[in-house]
Amino acid sequence: MSLKQIDQLLNPRSVAVIGASNKPNRPGNAVMRNLLQGNFAGPIMPVTPKYQAVNGVLAYGSIEALPEVPDLAIICTRAARVPVLIQQLGKKGTRSVIVIAAGLDEVHTAQGTSLQEQMLAIARHWGVRLLGPNCLGLFVPAIGLNASYAHTHALPGKVAFVSQSSGVCVTILDWARRRRIGFSHFVALGDGADIDFDELIDYLGRDPKTRAILLYIDSIRDGRAFLSAARAAAAGKPILLIKAGNAREVSDAVSRLPAEQRGSDRVYDAAFRRAGMLRVQDLRDLFAAVETLAYGRELTSERLVILGNGNGPAAMAADALIERGGHLVTFSEQTEQALARLVPRGGRARNPVNLLGDAPPELYREVLSVILASGEADNILVMHAPSALHVGEVYAEAVLHAYEAHAGRKPNLLVNWMGEEAAYPARERFAQAGIASFRTPEGAVAAFMYRVQYRRNQKLLSETPDSVSELIPHHPVSVRALIERALASPRFELSVPESAEMMAAYGIRTRNPDAEDSAQEVYQDGVALRIQVRVDPVFGPVIALGEAGGTADWLYNAVVALPPLNMALARYLVIQALAEGKIRERHQPLERHSLCLLLSQVSQLVVDNPELVSLDLQPVVMRQGVYTALEVSARLAPAEQARPMAIRPYPKELEARVTLKDGRSVLLRPIRPEDEARQQAFDHALSREDRYNRYFGEVSEFSHEQMARVTQIDYDREMVFIATERDERGEEVTLGMVQAQMDPDNHEGEFSIAIRSDLKGLGLGRLLLGKMLDHCRAQGTRRLIGWTLPQNRGMASLARSLGFQVKYDPEEEVVDMQIELRAPD
Numbered sequence: 001m002s003l004k005q006i007d008q009l010l011n012p013r014s015v016a017v018i019g020a021s022n023k024p025n026r027p028g029n030a031v032m033r034n035l036l037q038g039n040f041a042g043p044i045m046p047v048t049p050k051y052q053a054v055n056g057v058l059a060y061g062s063i064e065a066l067p068e069v070p071d072l073a074i075i076c077t078r079a080a081r082v083p084v085l086i087q088q089l090g091k092k093g094t095r096s097v098i099v100i101a102a103g104l105d106e107v108h109t110a111q112g113t114s115l116q117e118q119m120l121a122i123a124r125h126w127g128v129r130l131l132g133p134n135c136l137g138l139f140v141p142a143i144g145l146n147a148s149y150a151h152t153h154a155l156p157g158k159v160a161f162v163s164q165s166s167g168v169c170v171t172i173l174d175w176a177r178r179r180r181i182g183f184s185h186f187v188a189l190g191d192g193a194d195i196d197f198d199e200l201i202d203y204l205g206r207d208p209k210t211r212a213i214l215l216y217i218d219s220i221r222d223g224r225a226f227l228s229a230a231r232a233a234a235a236g237k238p239i240l241l242i243k244a245g246n247a248r249e250v251s252d253a254v255s256r257l258p259a260e261q262r263g264s265d266r267v268y269d270a271a272f273r274r275a276g277m278l279r280v281q282d283l284r285d286l287f288a289a290v291e292t293l294a295y296g297r298e299l300t301s302e303r304l305v306i307l308g309n310g311n312g313p314a315a316m317a318a319d320a321l322i323e324r325g326g327h328l329v330t331f332s333e334q335t336e337q338a339l340a341r342l343v344p345r346g347g348r349a350r351n352p353v354n355l356l357g358d359a360p361p362e363l364y365r366e367v368l369s370v371i372l373a374s375g376e377a378d379n380i381l382v383m384h385a386p387s388a389l390h391v392g393e394v395y396a397e398a399v400l401h402a403y404e405a406h407a408g409r410k411p412n413l414l415v416n417w418m419g420e421e422a423a424y425p426a427r428e429r430f431a432q433a434g435i436a437s438f439r440t441p442e443g444a445v446a447a448f449m450y451r452v453q454y455r456r457n458q459k460l461l462s463e464t465p466d467s468v469s470e471l472i473p474h475h476p477v478s479v480r481a482l483i484e485r486a487l488a489s490p491r492f493e494l495s496v497p498e499s500a501e502m503m504a505a506y507g508i509r510t511r512n513p514d515a516e517d518s519a520q521e522v523y524q525d526g527v528a529l530r531i532q533v534r535v536d537p538v539f540g541p542v543i544a545l546g547e548a549g550g551t552a553d554w555l556y557n558a559v560v561a562l563p564p565l566n567m568a569l570a571r572y573l574v575i576q577a578l579a580e581g582k583i584r585e586r587h588q589p590l591e592r593h594s595l596c597l598l599l600s601q602v603s604q605l606v607v608d609n610p611e612l613v614s615l616d617l618q619p620v621v622m623r624q625g626v627y628t629a630l631e632v633s634a635r636l637a638p639a640e641q642a643r644p645m646a647i648r649p650y651p652k653e654l655e656a657r658v659t660l661k662d663g664r665s666v667l668l669r670p671i672r673p674e675d676e677a678r679q680q681a682f683d684h685a686l687s688r689e690d691r692y693n694r695y696f697g698e699v700s701e702f703s704h705e706q707m708a709r710v711t712q713i714d715y716d717r718e719m720v721f722i723a724t725e726r727d728e729r730g731e732e733v734t735l736g737m738v739q740a741q742m743d744p745d746n747h748e749g750e751f752s753i754a755i756r757s758d759l760k761g762l763g764l765g766r767l768l769l770g771k772m773l774d775h776c777r778a779q780g781t782r783r784l785i786g787w788t789l790p791q792n793r794g795m796a797s798l799a800r801s802l803g804f805q806v807k808y809d810p811e812e813e814v815v816d817m818q819i820e821l822r823a824p825d
Contacts (some may be wrong), residue, residue: 020046090126135190158180205233
């Protein structure tokens with residue numbers, strides 16, 4: 001979907017309500033009332049032939065009678081009227097529509113198609129995009145837009161919420177309003193017949209007013225589009241989600257997809273982890289997450305200080321922290337001595353700090369001031385159990401006074417005021433001050449640890465993998481021939497010799513059937529594992545790791561990952577399997593590096609051969625650090641029936657050999673995650689002038705996280721080509737690079753290019769930029785743009801020679817370079 005259309009949906013200048021009504025308890029009345037009470041600044045135009053005015057606003061008898069084209073229309077009529085109304089809106093020029101009515105997929109026309117199919121066909125014809133049907137509506141509080149029939153309004157804030165469930169929406173709204181938590185956007189997808197999660201995530205991920213994104217998911221239709229959008233957004237801001245329908249009986253009730261299209265909950269988990277999102281298990285955890293995301297500051301460390309007036313609650317919080325993998329701050333001797341001078345006898349000056357039950361408010365203020373002044377606490381949880389000495393609100397004021405008076409960098413502050421009626425005024429005061437507050441110690445710690453886990457996940461996903469491509473034997477041509485012979489038969493099960501031949505082509509050891517030792521002897525002597533490949537209906541091929549034998553349910557005793565796998569991702573899978581007890585180290589420890597290499601080999605086999613829809617290696621035994629698959633079974637399907645991987649693998653087909661002007665042969669290829677070290681070396685090799693021209697100023701050395709964003713890319717929506725050659729030691733060296741990042745619509749890509757300073761004049765820049773132009777044309781990108789400094793005449797000349805329109809922008813003081821690659825739609 002065009003981001004421009006999403007912007008029109010979420011930032012309309014005018015709204016029409018089709019089916020507006022003066023009758024209470026009708027959607028058309030509730031939507032009008034909410035729009036008017038929200039103080040939306042643009043025209044609100046009710047459309048109904050029944051009334052001259054609705055809620056005091058002049059009504060129009062038909063869509064055709066509207067005095068202007070509404071940016072957004074909300075259809076509040078019965079389902080049968082929806083298709084014809086969309087036809088009229090499309091003809092009028094409206095391109096964004098919310099459909100409130102439900103059940104369109106259950107009502108069929110005389111032609112045998114459902115009303116929903118008819119609605120979608122008409123919408124596609126006119127270029128109209130639909131939110132819904134069966135939709136509560138949406139809120140954009142910053143512009144006063146409440147385009148919903150909800151019973152309350154959303155407050156403005158920095159957290160976006162997108163949900164498939166209207167019931168969850170109204171529950172979140174009620175809770176958030178009481179906690180004074182606001183939203184940048186609040187969107188109910190309803191049945192999601194047209195606009196879906198991926199399109200909204202793309203928009204919200206780029207929205208500077210949105211700090212974090214929360215999702216409630218029943219099911220996902222397009223796993224690849226969802227993951228592509230989520231990976232891009234989660235790299236810049238937290239995405240937390242809750243997914244229902246894990247049990248089959250519940251899934252039948254809530255999912256909008258037939259059973260064969262829903263996918264496995266374990267695979268959903270793996271997909272969420274791979275995208276860098278965090279999954280919470282229930283609404284209580286989601287509420288806690290919302291609280292800390294709405295009010296919390298960005299984490300700079302993962303350690304926590306706990307301060308309270310009771311040993312029991314503080315111990316409960318500390319236990320919850322340690323159990324979830326968190327860490328307590330250890331105070332310096334100087335800070336501990338300063339606290340010891342304040343903490344009463346019987347209390348505790350070390351972390352967690354206990355001020356005892358009769359601690360006065362002044363002691364809270366003084367102790368917190370010492371902790372803040374020490375600079376040793378980046379995250380603080382202040383707790384309070386009800387006291388007979390003072391009301392809880394007085395303690396809240398003491399804490400806020402100390403926090404607000406602190407002149408230095410303010411740490412994350414979380415509070416847990418225990419109790420109900422006695423604690424309510426204090427919680428209200430904290431909400432007014434923008435401080436995250438929680439009812440229980442465990443809730444506060446859980447919210448903090450969700451932030452920590454997101455931070456850890458991002459670090460893990462950006463880890464540079466070991467380079468093992470040369471360690472994996474890779475003979476895809478022979479395997480392609482083997483698969484094509486089998487499918488031509490037609491035969492979908494590979495024989496034992498064929499399976500062994502396929503494994504050998506990728507360096508995977510299988511048992512020699514003529515070996516003297518029996519399979520049982522080998523099985524008893526070593527670790528026995530099971531590695532499987534299956535195809536999930538939502539996310540495509542998945543790789544499962546578990547122990548041999550066990551239940552017939554292939555996922556029950558296994559952990560799952562989405563290919564492609566590199567060594568780092570394979571290592572996380574092994575660690576997860578050990579942590580969850582899916583595999584165990586019994587008589588001898590696992591040789592982890594070899595196991596990760598084996599998983600990477602299986603992944604490469606899956607990448608190269610989409611016809612492989614089922615693979616079972618069982619048992620896989622380890623003897624003397626070497627893994628051997630004793631039995632292998634493989635099943636095929638024609639390529640046209642194969643489901644693509646949810647994450648696009650390394651596009652090896654884009655590699656090309658070229659010759660420079662000096663006669664040397666170099667390889668142009670897409671970048672890989674394991675290229676990080678050579679990219680750092682390449683960046684160091686640029687002259688100071690070239691670095692200035694490339695980055696438009698003086699730039700220090702890139703951090704690992706920054707460089708990982710260059711090397712670990714989504715090949716579906718960005719591309720980096722590098723030019724490499726082998727040095728005298730046989731090591732690959734980067735000579736130049738060109739980078740282009742496309743918008744989600746693939747309308748426009750922004751490029752940059754750099755050539756090693758000692759290699760200019762050899763034609764490498766032309767070869768790299770030409771390759772990027774060819775790639776963008778093949779991908780259907782409409783336009784490629786870039787900028788350079790006026791003094792970089794060589795870049796401007798190269799762009800002009802390749803067909804770019806080059807002109808100087810006096811306002812920005814840069815040279816603008818643009819080329820149209822295809823005609824507008």
